[in-house]
Amino acid sequence: MILLQCSHTSKSFGSEVILHDVSLSVQTKERVGLVGANGAGKTTLLKIIGGQMESDHGQVSFAKDVQIGYLSQNSTPNSSRTVWEEMLSAYTVLLEQENELRSLEDRIGDPQVLADRALYRKVSDRYALLSEQFRITGGYTFRADTRAVLHGLKFLNNDFDRPISSLSGGQKTRLALARLLARKPDLLILDEPTNYLDMESSVWLEKYLQSYPGAILIVSHDRLFLDNVVGTIYELERGKTTRYTGNYTSFLKQKEQLFGQQMEEYKKQSHKQNQLAEFVQKNMARASTSGRAKAKLKQLNKMQSVEKPKSSVGKTRFSLDAGLASGSDVLNLQDIAVGYNGTVIANNINFDLSRGERVALLGPNGCGKTTLLKTIAGDLIPIHGDIRTGFNVEIAVYRQEQDFSGTTTVLDQLWNQYPDMDEQDVRGVLGRFLFHGEDVFKPTCDLSGGEKARLALAALLCKKANFLILDEPTNHLDYQGREALEDALLDYPGTLLLISHDRYFLKKLAQRVLELTANGTIDYPGGYDYYQDKRQDFQQKQAVETASKEDIKIGSAKSFYLETKEREKNERKRRRRINQLETLVHDTQSEIDLLEQELSQPDSSSEYHIYQEKGARLQDLQRLLDQYLEDWVSLEEEID
Template structure:
């Protein structure tokens, strides 16, 4: 079912057209990625689709019964509530239903089943309960906890006032609340900004299972590959649609471009052939009619436009003036942090020439701190660092703090390389898409993407052999990320970089260093290899936990069995002891009876009484047999008792 449809949408700024003739459909359970260069109009289009802005042309048709949620990039919650109170707002409808149910429960308890309204109240309660269950009324608090935990907010944050949180935390909370509201169409503009890899992985899994439709703008290619199933691309004011994830889109786009070139070249060959015929035959009387026919054919032909291929991208290389020695940087048992407060130790690094090492770990664990300690901006709290011979360091700061906000673009580079001719500086800036009057723009007026390109241009000018990069792909669109990747792949020096861009890590890294509070850990491979090894480690740890639990369970079971067995044995012993005692009493009675019978048989009055004597003799024999049977039982039970007492002793 189509939830939203955009037809012939256009946005213009004066005489300039940002985009036009845009057609886009969002169906139930859609997973759409919107891609395009910075400035192509992606965010503007999202605002139009969300109803925040009106299009200059075209229409938006939306199903009236659906809900739509839109979250702009870097939007943070502005609230005077606590984290928990604000998240509860996402379930206001459910909580209202719950309140009404409680009211009806009280009412039901107060009226008699004979009351004429009783059945109506019960029916109303049943309807509310069905609605409550459908909206996850009995599990919404657990859902809140799961989402907050996914965004790295544990229970210690629940009672904190949102006003006291950092900007990044407020941004994550805004996204968390939007997910909990669960609109039928969820529109997200750069939701992966400022998320660490662990949170990104959680968000991917959550969105894959999201019950509504998704429309997402993102420069995170790994994220797009995991989440979306169709791509809309804005390029040169036009929109194109591709089925599949981001990698499939690249393949289809390449195939499409090749097909367009083939069709264009075929038509150009046909046009050249017809024009040549017309030129040679139009003035000859014998062939002029055929030439005129060919001319009409040319006039009626619908010309295929020359395929434009890729839009203009930066194109640059990172060169080095002198190679370093084989050993570039070493750190033994390092500790990093601020003001003697350690956030991670022990950190051990052994960086060799032409290594390309990615540093990964959760936000706040000290990745940027480690880079700044390596370049000497912040001292190591512990440990000894050593640089190899001829090592020259180039550093890229994710916040572009190295840029002078009071200078122009041209001054920023030329002041650091005053001996370089202006034409060479301009040529370098041109390769980073700064040409003409662009180079006279003040740094302070540049966008995040433009500042990133200036910082990279400075890095390229320096020609260092060891690049230490902190989030170099931040603010870059996908095309310029690919240019940066290709430049770094061809770089002959050494790389040590922090990045949350897993696609970028996969293309560059030959090793991955994971940073945690317990220090550093080295993995010899790219990001996918790192994930595989982490999964193996988790599986092994889980197996060991299961083994320990099984062992403990067996031990507990054995102890329990031993206890039960001991209790049973004690019970048997007591039972045998009672039986033995009883038999002993019966034996005593038999002994007394035998003695009495023998005594009676010797009495004079019984010796002369044959009948009486026979009766006494029979009774004696019977008692003696009983005595023998009792003795046999006593011996058997005594042996059992002795064995049990030996086992339990």
């Protein structure tokens, strides 16, 4: 069934056409990715679908009674509630049902209700119906589900009671995402959901969405995220959409094949048209061949012209020159500690870089990665330790935040950095980064995030350094810009040290991974896939070794062994108890069903004391069932 149908939608802002005759559909349980260059209109289209903006033409329609959940790029809940209260506000129906169930339980135990057979039957029937609805819609698990979502998006237990007003902008956006996931709408519309997520949370969200029961429409620059989540891609280009079946990588291959087929068709028809035109020109004036020439002219006029296929809008292509080669040893760090104003953020850092290596520096947010890069680049002084660069090493740095706040034009910004270049060469470099015509006179303070990133890359190109330090270079770049940067860095003959949350980027580029931890760096001598495979094993081994060393120090290796066995024993007990509870729930529910059936029979009240006994037994069973379910949920949460 089609949940969303967007037909012939158009939208303009003044004279600028953003969307022109756009069509898109999402079916039940379908996972759809919407991709396109920056400024192509992806967010505008989502706002129209989400009801936050009206289109100029066209229609957006939804299936009857479909529930829509829309997360914009900067969704920030503002209320006086706490984090936990905000999450529970997504379950208003379940909370109302829960309150009614408690009230019905009290009424069933009321002597006046017990004495009135008709009233008792009415109350018990309502309770049976409501408790079943409550169970089916997740009434016994929604609190556990809520905790799991919050934990997955990096909210700790002690964050639950925090007021929303005390959260950062990124935390508010994550909370808005968590609340939306808790609602479980039929159609989930997400605009850049991984923007404020670290790598671990992005992986968690991927797995969550892979098993999500509804349909999903996503805009994201995270290409590996799209690869792992979606099965359909719509590309928005030149105001129109093209549909591709498959994930992001499949889309790229299909698009390249389609372009090749269209170009081949265009060439064939152009060749045929040229042949016909040439024949007509040569033979029209000759009496012996004019008849054939007229027939060819008629054939030529009837031919439907095939439009020459256009390459992607705003496609960046560039290469990075490393200048003079460095020595084989590029960088050596010995016992480095980094931080600000004497406060250590990361220490015990030791590693070497050799010429031509492409190394990724990874670690959780806040562990000191950017601080370490700034220290290597010379922006900060190490708190202690020794940093040595090798022979003829020339460093260029791409910083995460570009400081283009002044009124200097784009042209002057680059020219001032490289005054020995002539204007034509500067304009040529800028043109390769999509600054054309009057764009070069735009003040840098008015540039978008993507434009600032492209200007910084243009400056990097001009430096011709043999050691590049890159801090989140794909931020603000669209997928075409990211691919262009990847291609340039793959061909770059110098040395790379980079930070990135873009796992697709890392998979293509990294030959080696350095993980920054609280105890220093861990060296993974392989690419990103190797790092993922080895990291978990390494951490488990490290945890066992650390625990063993501590036990040896305090002479309690036996205690550690016994504690481990006790934990395993308790785990087995919990799982056995869960199995017992599941059996008890099943048996109790069966007995409840049987009693309710007996009490509903016309002659069931003929012996009043037996009727009362069965009614009292039914109440006891309902309480037991609630207790069993509560214990089951509690044990499941402990295991999680």
